[in-house]
Amino acid sequence: MSLSERVMVIGAGPAGLEAARGVADLDRQVLLVESKGQLGGTPYEHYATLTPHLRETGDVMRAMLDGINSHPLVDVRLETRVVASEGEAGHFRVTLENADGQRTEEEVGAVIVATGFSHFDPGRETQMYGYYEYDDVVTLVDAEHMMQNGRMVRPSTGEPPERVAFIQCVGSRDRQIGNTYCSKVCCGIASKQSIEIKRMLPNAKIFIFYIDMRMYGFWEDQIYWKAQEEHKVNYVRGIVTEIIKKGDKLLIKGEDTTMGRPMEVTMDLVILSVGMEPSRGTLQMGQIFGLPREPHGFLATVGEPLDTVSTPVAGVFVAGAAAGPKDIEDSVSMGGMAAAKAVGLLNRLARALV
Amino acid sequence: MPSQLYQEVPLAEKERLFQLVKSDARFDSYLYGCYECGICVAACPSARFYDFSPRKITQTLAREDVELFYEQLNDDVWNCSQCFSCLRCPRQNSPGGLITIMREVAVNNGLKTTQEALAGYTRIIYKIMTTGTQVSPDMLQEDAFPDWGPQVKEVAANLELWRRALPPETLHTTGLSWDVEERTMHELYMIWKLTGVMDMITALDEGLHDIMEEIMEDALEDSGLTID
Numbered sequence: 405m406s407l408s409e410r411v412m413v414i415g416a417g418p419a420g421l422e423a424a425r426g427v428a429d430l431d432r433q434v435l436l437v438e439s440k441g442q443l444g445g446t447p448y449e450h451y452a453t454l455t456p457h458l459r460e461t462g463d464v465m466r467a468m469l470d471g472i473n474s475h476p477l478v479d480v481r482l483e484t485r486v487v488a489s490e491g492e493a494g495h496f497r498v499t500l501e502n503a504d505g506q507r508t509e510e511e512v513g514a515v516i517v518a519t520g521f522s523h524f525d526p527g528r529e530t531q532m533y534g535y536y537e538y539d540d541v542v543t544l545v546d547a548e549h550m551m552q553n554g555r556m557v558r559p560s561t562g563e564p565p566e567r568v569a570f571i572q573c574v575g576s577r578d579r580q581i582g583n584t585y586c587s588k589v590c591c592g593i594a595s596k597q598s599i600e601i602k603r604m605l606p607n608a609k610i611f612i613f614y615i616d617m618r619m620y621g622f623w624e625d626q627i628y629w630k631a632q633e634e635h636k637v638n639y640v641r642g643i644v645t646e647i648i649k650k651g652d653k654l655l656i657k658g659e660d661t662t663m664g665r666p667m668e669v670t671m672d673l674v675i676l677s678v679g680m681e682p683s684r685g686t687l688q689m690g691q692i693f694g695l696p697r698e699p700h701g702f703l704a705t706v707g708e709p710l711d712t713v714s715t716p717v718a719g720v721f722v723a724g725a726a727a728g729p730k731d732i733e734d735s736v737s738m739g740g741m742a743a744a745k746a747v748g749l750l751n752r753l754a755r756a757l758v
Numbered sequence: 759m760p761s762q763l764y765q766e767v768p769l770a771e772k773e774r775l776f777q778l779v780k781s782d783a784r785f786d787s788y789l790y791g792c793y794e795c796g797i798c799v800a801a802c803p804s805a806r807f808y809d810f811s812p813r814k815i816t817q818t819l820a821r822e823d824v825e826l827f828y829e830q831l832n833d834d835v836w837n838c839s840q841c842f843s844c845l846r847c848p849r850q851n852s853p854g855g856l857i858t859i860m861r862e863v864a865v866n867n868g869l870k871t872t873q874e875a876l877a878g879y880t881r882i883i884y885k886i887m888t889t890g891t892q893v894s895p896d897m898l899q900e901d902a903f904p905d906w907g908p909q910v911k912e913v914a915a916n917l918e919l920w921r922r923a924l925p926p927e928t929l930h931t932t933g934l935s936w937d938v939e940e941r942t943m944h945e946l947y948m949i950w951k952l953t954g955v956m957d958m959i960t961a962l963d964e965g966l967h968d969i970m971e972e973i974m975e976d977a978l979e980d981s982g983l984t985i986d
Contacts, residue, residue: 662794
């Protein structure tokens with residue numbers, strides 16, 4: 405059987421796009437498969453601006469999308485899913501299915517899975533935040549949608565909120581939920597959003613209720629200190645246990661551990677900092693390619709911490725949040741690395757045939 | 759949870775005092791932001807002996823929690839020894855400096871709790887402001903300092919003799935810690951008046967103010983120094 409020189413990238417978010425660009429720049433053909441109708445993945449679809457520089461997502465990612473759309477070596481298949489695969493490194497036969505249910509078979513030599521994450525569904529939280537009961541309890545994603553529309557309001561009234569609370573670690577770091585990991589980016593995103601809300605509503609009071617603020621590297625002063633010092637965002641250490649309705653306000657209850665006392669305060673809008681879980685696509689690709697999952701449920705890699713993209717299945721690599729919570733820097737770095745590893749593998753297989 | 763103390767004081771008054779602190783020219787360079795590392799409390803000698811936390815003071819001001827601010831303005835700020843060990847803050851805050859501002863606001867506005875907190879210091883304020891020295895040898899009475907032991911009585915009985923035994927002539931004093939030049943005292947009086955310290959004392963203890971004012975006026979009149 406002849407070696408397929410083509411690499412399939414599954415998922416066209418930041419990790420998949422960078423993987424596709426990397427493979428194409430190394431002069432190999434790319435089959436880029438995306439289940440949605442557009443490129444760009446979760447950030448492009450849902451986020452108004454990117455952390456930490458607060459630049460508009462469209463502006464930041466456009467060059468990346470254009471580079472893929474215009475690249476002669478990249479064959480983009482939108483609204484298409486991978487439904488089956490057989491074979492091995494150098495000789496995968498994959499079955500694709502488009503939106504009309506039409507199936508095609510493709511030959512590829514290596515596979516990069518970049519199917520990302522899904523946002524935690526706050527209906528599953530162990531506390532009582534009432535996401536599905538109260539209009540004014542929203543998620544980070546809902547808040548990004550409001551920012552995309554340029555209007556930050558209380559959904560119940562359509563009026564701007566005067567007091568806004570973020571609650572951190574919703575769906576993360578919770579043994580009862582089953583997610584014992586930190587989702588890595590929510591502290592930064594909540595802080596980023598608090599700056600944006602203060603820019604839109606300078607008189608709003610903003611509180612961030614947290615367990616630990618996890619703002620590694622430059623995010624510390626780029627967003628955390630900036631939010632606190634320049635925008636007077638209040639960081640209160642203590643997690644809210646319950647939200648109840650009080651008149652047309654939301655009463656949040658928790659412990660203010662900073663001051664060592666119980667806390668009950670009213671808010672106009674509560675934003676739940678939901679974490680990451682493996683997306684449905686990630687779980688499906690795990691099954692189709694026989695990829696083991698690591699203890700938190702994401703796709704396992706081998707050789708950590710020095711190899712972040714190789715799965716235990718030869719010829720299949722993973723990039724981005726399919727392998728665990730990642731920020732965009734991590735995702736594109738993994739995408740580039742997965743491209744190099746995939747092309748490197750094909751080169752080794754080609755040499756072995758000579 | 760809002761503070762339950764001082765409910766009788768109107769929120770507007772608490773807010774007014776808070777704005778006085780916040781609008782102080784030093785405020786912005788004393789308070790950046792706090793991430794509750796606790797190094798100020800770790801370094802604070804007062805925190806070891808009192809229910810006092812420079813971190814909570816800083817945090818309260820950062821949050822603009824006016825109720826808690828008012829509680830601290832009354833009950834906490836005099837527990838600080840103003841040693842500024844808290845300056846080791848990694849965010850470069852100055853909790854001690856914030857307390858300095860709060861104390862000035864408390865004194866200038868004649869808070870009842872401030873009058874009470876400082877009542878025991880009337881003699882010391884009088885001594886420092888009128889003489890420029892703090893605890894003088896003749897204040898060493900047996901009943902005032904029982905913890906200094908039985909020899910205090912003997913020393914007090916022959917105080918002048920004991921003082922004369924000290925080599926520096928400037929220490930041959932009983933009513934002052936050391937000999938202060940008249941000119942120095944007069945300059946000191948001018949500083950108290952010009953910098954508004956005398957006005958602060960009025961808000962705190964009018965009787966004390968009047969006594970000192972008389973001493974200073976008489977002395978300055980003789981000195982020829984005038985305020986223009």
